[in-house]
Amino acid sequence: MTWDSLCAYVLALVVAPLLTGIINRVKAMFAGRHGQPLLQAYFDLAKLLRKGAVYSGTTTWVFRTGPVAGLAAVLVALAFVPLGKVPALVSFNGDFLLVAYLFGVMRFVTVMAALDTGSSFEGMGASREVQFSALAEPAWFMGLVTVIYVSGEWSLSPALAGVSSGVWGPAGSAMVLVGLAWLGVFLTENSRIPVDDPNTHLELTMIHEVMVLDHGGPDFAFILYGAILKLWTLGAFLVSLVTPYRTGMVLLDLGYGLAGMLILAMVVGIIESIMARLRLVRVPHLLLTATAFALLALFLVMR
């Protein structure tokens, strides 16, 4: 554990809500609107935390555990993921499995809380969420295996740090494929546009949003913050993949990583502005294609 890793962790906690502000601002610019304030997510979180929560009489402790356990899981996962080439707070051999299944835990508790309400809408959303994330997992792991194979390291921080400008030369096409596959996973896991529309307010079409309809007040703030941190954590994978090298100066490295995250947010905003949402039956095709990309990348580096 070093000071710059700790700085990166704190930076993630503080700056992450800004990403949704940037995505919304880019979308507003494309639509010719002024858009919400950049800091809207902070205002929302502050407002929700001041409120009280209302619990339905049919729910049990499962419903109340969901948001807290989900936020805790993503807070732990964040500690394992490097930002740019700044190493993560904690790392050990095989930690990528832990990170993958911490997200699994987060999904599980959210789904259980949704099912606990007994609402049929929430059950439908839970079913979709689980289906899509099950298909996203192979793409994510195949990409990770490629990165691990290229760098020869078994832990996230050194593995992603190993993808430097030296690797991009000979294995450039494979790394581009991994990047594309991870972008697909990133958009799916965070319920962004080709898969799910975060702006939709019709329960029948929603995936992630529909599962958290019954949460209110601080519980909803935890869910919102958890989703924002998940966006940051999965985005950090992509940014770490494309960051060329480590300069050694703390501020410069952190600046690199932060700039990468902000650019990623803009890219997401642009994708959301120029693409229509896929029909639900087409989403598995997108994820299978991402898996095919990651597999091709693996073959390209393994031959």
Add this chain to the structure above:
Amino acid sequence: MHGITDNIMAILMLINLALTLSSRLATCISLVAFQGVMLALLPLFSHEGLNPRTLFLAGLVVVVKGLIFPGLLSRAVRDANVRREVEPFFGYGTSILVGIALLTISFWVGIRLPLPVSETTSALVVPGAIGAILTGLFLLVSRRKAVTQVLGYLVMENGMTAFGLAVVPEIPLLIELGILLDVFVGVLVMAIMIWHISREFDHMDVDQLSTLKG
């Protein structure tokens, strides 16, 4: 250093995948044309390098596969006035899975085949070639339209070209021109045939031809 060759082969394999899942005939036609053009550029970056012979051949292949074939095929589709969708026998999800499986097989086989591949060719050429041949075969058997069968045939031809490039370092100019002429005549004949089929039967679903009475 096989940087450019490797990248071209990676693009070729991506086009194979894209062909298995794209649903529009027009997209498929341009994908196959693009694949042909990429393959035509391949000899320019191999050991032979730039000389009048390779430049002439590459230019000819680009014109034939990149301009004439897509022109003929899209014209046939337009004149035949058919629905501009592929209508596969399998769903697209299954097609992608098959595409992934074919990719795996081609790499598995391509690395193990004891071929007299010259040292100067990139290791990706043989898997890419086998992948293209298998994908072409899959397109031939899994699509309903006559046009997509022509496309499958063209993808197979692309694969064989790549294969020849890896195994035989220098094919005589006359033979290459002959192959090109054969493929050209093949596509021409099939384009005319598609037009005749659609004029006779108001569709070009080849699976319905089997129910014809003689």
